[in-house]
Amino acid sequence: MPHLGIILATYLGACVEWVEAFTIVLAVALSIGWARAATAAGAALLVLAGMTLTGTALLAYVPDFAWVQGVIAAFLILFGLRWLAKAIARGAGLRPLHDEVAQFNAVRASKGLSDHHAAWLIAFNGTLLEGLEVWLIVVALGVHSHHTLPVAAAAIAALLTVIAVGALLHRPLARVPENALKFIVGGALLAFGSFWLLQALGYAWPLGDGALPALAAFYLLGGLGLVALLRRRAGAAA
Amino acid sequence: MRALFKTLFGSARTISAAAAAVVLAGLALHGPAPVLAGAVLPVALLAGAAYLALKG
Numbered sequence: 001m002p003h004l005g006i007i008l009a010t011y012l013g014a015c016v017e018w019v020e021a022f023t024i025v026l027a028v029a030l031s032i033g034w035a036r037a038a039t040a041a042g043a044a045l046l047v048l049a050g051m052t053l054t055g056t057a058l059l060a061y062v063p064d065f066a067w068v069q070g071v072i073a074a075f076l077i078l079f080g081l082r083w084l085a086k087a088i089a090r091g092a093g094l095r096p097l098h099d100e101v102a103q104f105n106a107v108r109a110s111k112g113l114s115d116h117h118a119a120w121l122i123a124f125n126g127t128l129l130e131g132l133e134v135w136l137i138v139v140a141l142g143v144h145s146h147h148t149l150p151v152a153a154a155a156i157a158a159l160l161t162v163i164a165v166g167a168l169l170h171r172p173l174a175r176v177p178e179n180a181l182k183f184i185v186g187g188a189l190l191a192f193g194s195f196w197l198l199q200a201l202g203y204a205w206p207l208g209d210g211a212l213p214a215l216a217a218f219y220l221l222g223g224l225g226l227v228a229l230l231r232r233r234a235g236a237a238a
Numbered sequence: 239m240r241a242l243f244k245t246l247f248g249s250a251r252t253i254s255a256a257a258a259a260v261v262l263a264g265l266a267l268h269g270p271a272p273v274l275a276g277a278v279l280p281v282a283l284l285a286g287a288a289y290l291a292l293k294g
Binding site: 074075077078079081082084085086088089092094129132133136186190194197198201202203205206211215218219222223226230 | 241242245246247248249252253255256259260263264267272273275276283284286290
């Protein structure tokens, strides 16, 4: 179950990030053409692949694994906390939902697109920054579970899914339920992060691996409760 | 560089909320009932998520 959860969390999390990267690349491609925009995105993906290989290899050779486990868990907590909080705020109406069309229009309106070199850099940086979050998830979940290959494959599968749907539609993937995905992945990352962090500190979870689904359920149900509570609070204040 | 830092670590508020939760869990782990650490960390993190959702 933990491994299936890791692969699913990676796939869903990567989908969210690749959709955002696709929006930027699409906006740039309409200015400098698909071939150039694709080389920018491809170059960023190569950098990310290199970082994944290097990160995995380095972490695999660290002798004190409990120490690595703690650092990885801390990253997962930071990451999951951010995603869950953002999804709760958006779900409760405290923040507007992420709008791929608005993001697309913002990139299209940026002055840099008139210069081919600057536009190439926008596509490269956009893909790299969105991909960094995928890299973090892949290295953190993959190294820790000793399943880097299937976890990386899940991220690549997400990339291929987004490319296939994007190539079919030729417009920003605005109908992807990004907030729901962020909510689920945020809860899952927090569950893995808190489980591994306490384990690294010497804590023995009473249910063993069975604590993981319990933690995920706690974060997701707690998050849903917070959405309802904050929505009611915002409604009463209005 | 700033965008890279924010991507990897999040905002100062995120770091503070996560650190506070970990410190509380650490205190519980070294307190009289260490088994409670498994409850303290998730509850503190969820409270942190509520704080971050409110404060942005």
